[in-house]
Amino acid sequence: MDLRKHARLSLRFLETATNPKMGDLPYFWIDFARNPPELVHCMVFDDVENLGRWLYAIAAAQAVSGTDGAETTRRAMLREIDLRRTGPYGLVYTSEYSPQFCRGFTEHHSWLWADRSILQGWILSYRFARDGGERARLRERIDAMVAGLNEFAVRIGPCVFFPSLAPAKSFRKRDDYILPHDEPAGTWNALYGWAEPADPRGLPHLSDSVGGMIAPLVEWYELSGNETAMELAAGVSRTIVDFHAVKGCLTNPVGCFSNNHGVLNAVTGVLAANRHVPERRHLLWAKTLWEFYVARCASSFGWAPENETVDYTHPLERPSCEGCATVDMVRAGLELARAGFVESWDVVERFTRNYMTQAQIQREVEPFSLNGVALNDVSRLGIECEPEALRDRKDVWRRCVGALAGWGAPNDVLDPRGRFAMCVQNCCSGHLPLGLLNVWDQAVTREPDGVRVNLLFDHDNADCTVSDSQPAEGRLEVRMKRKGTVRVRIPDWVPDGAVRLEVDGRGIGTAWEPRPSRYVCANDVPAGCTATVLYPLRERTLTERLGGELYTTRWKGDTVVGIDPGGRFIPVFGGGT
């Protein structure tokens, strides 16, 4: 399993799925219900939010792949974002393209969910910038946004909260903002203007805009030492957890303040903040929610519906995935593993090996016909009404390579009965590289006396080169570049007695770390020598009901090698068992 291959595929997509006639804006949709398929703008996202997505996606994919692919596009994103820094608080504002004007806004405004993406994009560009001038410019922008958020923030006791929207002109910070859980849903929507439906259970939206800010704020604190960023991250974490506690969601664990992507993004952030400002209550809250999503929403291989309940789904629609939710389950799982819940490594490994990477389009799509296929056309009205000028039909069968399933079925990147039938939402294509980077960063970690291999993926760093052989063989090789102890996590399904360890082909005793750890150790492996872990691959089949249909997967080790029924349009896992 080589994450670098998937990062290169992402770069290929990110470079080609933009519109040079309109400032290189990314395309939010790929519509395979049209023949030929089309890249289509959804300006609610493409005007600002997707610029941030593309920026963090390209920076992350460049870092994982070790290339500077799509660099021209990354620079275009930076340029377009700068053109929209037109209002107060260091935030980024809608341009004249924005259809949000049609929704009752008469002024440019800033949508915090877009600022979240831009903050993440600036931070990763800063982290990997080789040019001192670019680093300085980015630092100035990031610090300005953090300072602006600090001024813009509403504080109640130790809690911090951001309104979702900031008008650019004549904006006057209100003194009478109240926390969202004190408001009925209707008031909330009227106050902040975002045209989401009120939660059908009568709960207000805490919104992904608020929770999504936590993780990048923590990352900025870690990179720059900006303490305001950390103070805001900890305060927003308290708001999120308190909101849930008020609603009794700790005993009845449901996300309910956003779609799955939004909730899991917030869970990731709360766990990241907890590394610096530990609150056991927050840790347990995040663990409980993550376990709920893994056990009750996701499949065994990481397919996860866009929403945790069917409340948002039209009766004619089948729950379809959002690739972003899979990515965020992986990101939150990584944070839980770092917090000491070692069993989450196994889930991270399974989801990463399978849906997160295998639902990425990996080769040019063979043109197919939709003759006789019944499409759910409830939500398609949204895409059908986009004007001709926002559509691009050129060579989309080829340009779609590298995109990640956005409304996909468990066995197929496309779902004719999913929300937005036969479409991909490219927020997911942009979010995948962030997941790849987070996995890459944690897969192999440095220890004072050697290396720790947490995830059995191919890897290369200054200490060692790791080579994986699944699903062909249960074999992991760690070639050391400097002398050190090698620790390797053994999957939860391997019997202890079946693990063998070799150094340069000679068997050594298998030493285990104390439980609950599942790591074996080879001590003091000399530079230039290779420690090899050998283990038998478990073979099994699993049947589960997903989105109302039964699917049977065939596994070798942690890899799904077949699914039945197989996909029909852009199959995931190579088809039938």
Ligand SMILES: [Zn+2]
């Ligand atoms: Zn998405």
